[in-house]
Amino acid sequence: MTGRNINIYFQEETYNKLRQTIGARKISHFVNVTIEEKLQKIQRQAKxxxxxxxxxxxxxxxxxxxxxxxxxxxxxxxxxxxxxNE
Incomplete structure (x- = not known):
């Protein structure tokens, strides 16, 4: 899978919740899936x-x-x- 690296700022509390809930090594995947779902919702609404x-x-x-x-x-x-035709 190809992709791009970006830096995202999370408030400390939000990051800690993510890390505890999702796991430190799964945050990127979670963020990617969540953004994809949100984008699809926006596209459906626009349609x-x-x-x-x-x-x-x-x-x-x-x-x-x-x-x-x-x-x-x-x-x-x-x-x-x-x-x-007559």
């Missing part, structure tokens, strides 16, 4: 926020009567692109 914004935008567009009339005119002029 959900974008989804909600798209839904709200779509709903606003559907309520827009002027846009609906323009789309109806456009559909009449352009059609769906499929040829009618």
């Amino acid at each position: 959900e926020t974008l989804k909600q914004k798209k839904i709200a935008g779509y709903q606003r567009a559907m309520k827009n009567k002027t846009l609906q009339k323009e789309l109806e005119i456009y559909d009449e002029v352009v059609g769906d692109g499929l040829e009618q």
Whole structure:
């Protein structure tokens, strides 16, 4: 596994809790896993926020009567692109 070394400052009390709970040799792994979980949570939240914004935008567009009339005119002029077999 490739990675980068960084220095992280912990308050003494926090470091002691980590060392006692996780173990001195496992702190790096614990911090890495914890940060990965947090990043995934942030990404899921961002994705959900974008989804909600798209839904709200779509709903606003559907309520827009002027846009609906323009789309109806456009559909009449352009059609769906499929040829009618008679």
